[in-house]
Amino acid sequence: MFVSVSAIPAIAQGSVAQQIPPIATDARTLQQEARQLYEGENYEDAIARLEVAKQQLQGSGNALEKALVSSNLSLAYQAVGQWENAEEEIAQSLALLESLESSPQIQRATAGTLESRSQLELTLGKPEASLDSLQAAMVLYRELQNSTGMLRVGINQSFALQEVGRDRAALQQLLPLIPTILAQPDSPLKATAFRSLGNLLRVVGDDGTIEQLFEEFWQQPETGKLDDLEKSRQLLQQSSELSISSQDIARAHLSLGNTERAAYFREKDALERLGRGKQKQVSQLTKFLDAALAQYQKVNNQTIFPLFRLQAQLNSLSLLVDFERSFLTHPQALQQFPNLLPLLTQLPDSRGVIYAEINFVETLLKLGEHRGDFSQFPNNNELEEFLRRAIAQSKKLQDNRAKSYSTGMLGKLYETQQDWEEAQKVTQSAILLADAAKAPDILYQWQWQLGRVLREQRKVQDAIAVYEQAIATLDIVRQDLLSLKNQDTRFLFRDNVEPVYRELVDLLLQQQVKKVTLASEQIETHQDKKKLNRARRLMEQLQVAELEDYLRCQLGHNNLASLDEVIENNSLNAAVIYPIVLEDRLEIILKLPTKVRDKNIIARNEIIADSSHTSDLMHFTQEISARDLEEKVLKLREDIQEEKDAEDEDYRKDFNELYELLIRPLEPALEAHKIETLVFVLDNILKNLPISALYDGEQYVIEKYSIALNLGIELIDSSPFEKKDLKVLAAGVSEKIENRDALPNVGLELETIQEIIPSSKILLNQSFTTKALQREIETQYFPVLHLATHGKFSSLLEETKIWAYREAINVNQLENLLQRQQDPLELLVLSACETAIGDRRAMLGMAGIAFQAGAKSTIGSIFAVKDRSAKLLMEKFYRNLIESDATIAEALRRAQLDLLSDKTYKKPYHWSPYLLVGNWR
Structure with a gap:
């Protein structure tokens, strides 16, 4: 990810030559040879030359030359994954430089060495330390008025900020540098800047600033749509063309593959929103899939760096598995395994390798669960071994974030195996590690996982408590993500956000189902009311979260009033209805005004659904799957748009069925409270339902009630x-x-x-x-x-x-x-x-x-x-x-x-x- 400090850097050259004693002349020649070998990606021979140069300098008084050799050795050791040697050499280099009296020459050498250290720190999972090293280098370059050094460090700071998930800050870091970057001649440095900006455009998006800065740069695509992903493509393609080293070319193609991957997920998201029947229209989706696979294959073909090959193959595999799980079986999915296994076991420890191992296991678990067959994959013991190795590697690197991720994934493996006790224990450890690492994006995932594990063990109250923690953490994560114009594919709303809310609501309402024949026999407890209130508040929160995700901003207005306050404070004859669509059933919560009811009317009417009630809240359960409910809604809309009505016996059932599900159980309470207005907080597919057209057998709903919808948001000024x-x-x-x-x-x-x-x-x-x-x-x-x-x-x-x-x-x-x-x-x-x-x-x-x-x-x-x-x-x-x-x-x-x-x-x-x-x- 980093621009090396002029490869085997230029800090080893220049005015130091006249100060080098005779013995150092050979060392300098060796360094020049090492530099050429390094640039030719022949790292082992470069290391051999530098080790000889280091030996030749032993006993000499030229501390600066020794420091340069150690700094360059660190870079070469980093290239082959010898992290301990790289750390030792960089420490020696900085110690030698600190012993010398400050001068422009020493400052240049120190700045270059700090850049080398920052690269190492980032690789070892220490991005904050890497940022500190870069900041120290920036201070020195400013004192030297070294514009190239400042530009290079600024670009590398944006990469480091991306590594810690601060994408918007990374873009703000890069934006002021763009005019200078564009004025530069074509070079590897410019290629690196374009790669950083292309990656950021994919995630953060462009508010128009970048498009204006690059006004003469863009090529209008065939679609005529120059969106953020198209801009990302064009920048990354330029990065690929300007790059010289195979390492940088591979990075550009890896990034291009990730941009096509983002396009794939965006198209998939659109297809899934269209519902069943539309999902077969996957030609555009496969276009993005094939484009991503082609870019990843270029990484495989071009690079000698095994970590890049591993990342490309894993990204290909995970994309193919996602496609298979959602649409069609893809024959290429299993072809990745033979090449992946040796790479995973042979690479030296690094954060990249740890995440690769985790990615590999997670992808296999998804594919195995989808196919219901793990026989073609490494067995559970082998998968556990991968994860335990990742845990050991992250412990060695002192990387709590990576350790939490690998530990949590081990818990997921146990969850898949239904080893609930072990899954609980390991997931709890992952939660502690994520908390220590201050990583809420990981923390909520393990809290959610622990909630599922506790639920399966029927520890319902414990599960509810943990789900509540997961939602509190998720809200923090969501607010950070809303600052990004483009959705992070790791946090797709329907896959990674919505299920957490729904599963908690499911748990809360499972506790409320009681068989009650007459409302007069209702059982009222404070705990019942608390859980019903929490369930409806969660559904309101879910509505707001979905709208925020849609608008990519945090919702907020002044003078807001809750529905309850509006109804109670103004003595309105209005009831609020929360239909909640769960996978296996429809739950309905009815919020009534708290004024006195006509109990005689309620007692005379049987409640025909499973139900439980408190003084102003009623809860009903209807046994219908989400799939069947969706079909009924779509059928009714189709009837209405074809100008059918309930007077036609052939279609009356369509108009009546949804009335029976949504409103019939509520009739006694609505009549008792003399309700005039129904306020619906509609969920999921029900949002497309013309409520006023529901038919009770004699009348449409609109003939009995006024209808209003609420988005889960408090009202903007509730005055008449x-x-x-x-x-x-x-x-x-x-x-x-x-x-x-x-x-x-x-x-x-x-x-x-x-x-x-x-x-x-x-x-x-x-x-x-x-x-x-x-x-x-x-x-x-x-x-x-x-x-x-x-x-x-x-x-x-x-x-x-x-x-x-x-x-x-x-x-x-x-x-x-x-x-x-x-x-x-x-x-x-x-x-x-x-x-x-x-x-x-x-x-x-x-x-x-x-x-x-x-x-x-x-x-x-x-x-x-x-x-x-x-x-x-x-x-x-x-x-x-x-x-x-x-x-x-x-x-x-x-x-x-x-x-x-x-x-x-x-x-x-x-x-x-x-x-x-x-x-x-």
Whole structure:
């Protein structure tokens, strides 16, 4: 990862020649020969020359020359993995230099030797010490005004910061150096800088700064999309072309492979969000897979360095295994084993080797679990031997982070073997080591692992306590990761974050399931209530965590109020419903107002699901798998979009089944509390469900209740909608633009709004641009922004957008526009948007727009409807809102009921896709 200090460095040359006594002349010749051998990657012969030179200098008084030989010997020993010899030589070199009177010559030699030491420290898993050595070298180069030395150290500091996981700091370290780097002639140093920057772009991303600095550099790709990964590719390709040594060329190809790997995981993430049926469309995914494998193969073909070959082969293997686990069996997966085993056992100890051993075992465990067959792999004893060797190596190197990682992986091996007692003991040791190493990214993984192990031993209370610790640690890790524009593939939300929350909720709710026939027989305990409250808070936290992961930022607003506070403080007849989708069942928590209930009504009604209750909380369990539930949701959406309704006997079952699952068990309590508004904190696939279209056999839900959704986020100002002096900024596009259909009724929709609210402003077609929108927002305050134009909600942030006239507005641009308002929006209406077809997490797009807009309330459609019915519904909504005392939720409900009662628009297609998110008052 480092630029050597001029290979066998230039510090051994220069004005010292005239001071060397006759015996040293031969030593100097030997050093020159060693330098050539080193640059030719003939390290053993270079070491032999330097050892002879060192012997010849024994007894001479030239301490500087001795120091240079020892410094260069350390570099050569590092190249062959002889770490103890390398440490001894570097210590001797620095001791000799410290004994000499300071001069520019001595300072140059000391700075170069410190660079050599920093490289060694980084290799041995001591990145903080490496940074200290580099900082000391930087001080000396500044005193010498040595710009090349300062540039080289600055680049190497960015590598060291990456090694300790401080990627954003690494980028900040590198950014000021870019103009100087670009002004340099092509050289290995420039190649190294490009490699560092390419690696950082892959993880941190570019806010536009790098693109501007490299304005003349970029080549537009065939896709026309110059995203962060494409920029990373281009920089790393340049690094490969500018590199001279096979070591640096191999590093560039290894980095290129990792960029293609990141592209693979991004594409895989997108495919999995589309749900079943879409996962067969893997041609683009295999393109990235093949590109990554090709780069890793180049490392194999080119380098004489076994560690690079090992890393490339392991990366190939882990990628192939991931592909097989998610999609198709890949014939190449097992072809890696014969070459890997000798490399793993023959390499000298280093942090890189330790992580390679861990990577190898983890990959085999994943593949074995997937295939249900470990017979083709090294047996458990051999895998345990790999890990115990890694533990011993990390102990020898005094690397607690590596020791924790290898120890935790040994615990995972025992977990796979269902040796619970040993898994618990070893994982607890890994937790202590991760804590000592101040490594929360590792700590949470072992806490999660320990929770699973305790759960399997039926130590439920202990497991719950450890899961709580894991989530607390995970929250720290997540906040660090949110500063990175691109998602770290080690922490993909659905694989490494979401399961921790769900497994804890599962444990908490398993404790609550009781068979109760009548609600009057309920058992109320403080512990029951505490666990139910914790479960719903966890689901709210999960919703927020998912939205933060989507937006790549930490959510935060002032004047937030919890749902409970809003309902209780304002005596609202509203209930909050938390449907929780677990793998084998659906759990429902109902939060009721705490005012007195009509117990007689509850007692007269049987509760038809497994349930348990406390005074204001009720809990129900429905026996349905997540897969079956998803199929029912998708079928209902398909029916609605095909303009079916519950009056058709062939489809009535689809509308009724989800009502029976989600609402029927709650009816007695809802009736007893005279509930008027249902606030849903929807989970998973249920976010795509038009709740208002659920059918009880006689009525749709919307005929009985107002409906609102909550994102798990506390409400942005819970005060009622202010109708006085109301003004609407109404913008839209009615014309056909590019491949988007015309919306001929949009003009009428906007005119109707202006008729109802005369102080409104209209921006239609050519007048609806981002600049015009900005100008109006900056000129006066509009409490309501109404956008009647094509829009798309997607689980991919970059694909969520709203179209102005011939231009798209993305989530971040909308946020920047609306921040210019003097006060936050009361209401944002998106009347012609839709979720991406088949995208089961597309509602993240609507949630993202709602939150980033800072709107107290947002109304949007989850699929596109005919603009004629959209125009009619919006007209009725605004009339209800202005001409009565109706809340936002009630105004929307009445508009939906008006369409339902109209023969032309009675089918749910016309009125059910509209959802209210946020404050319903």
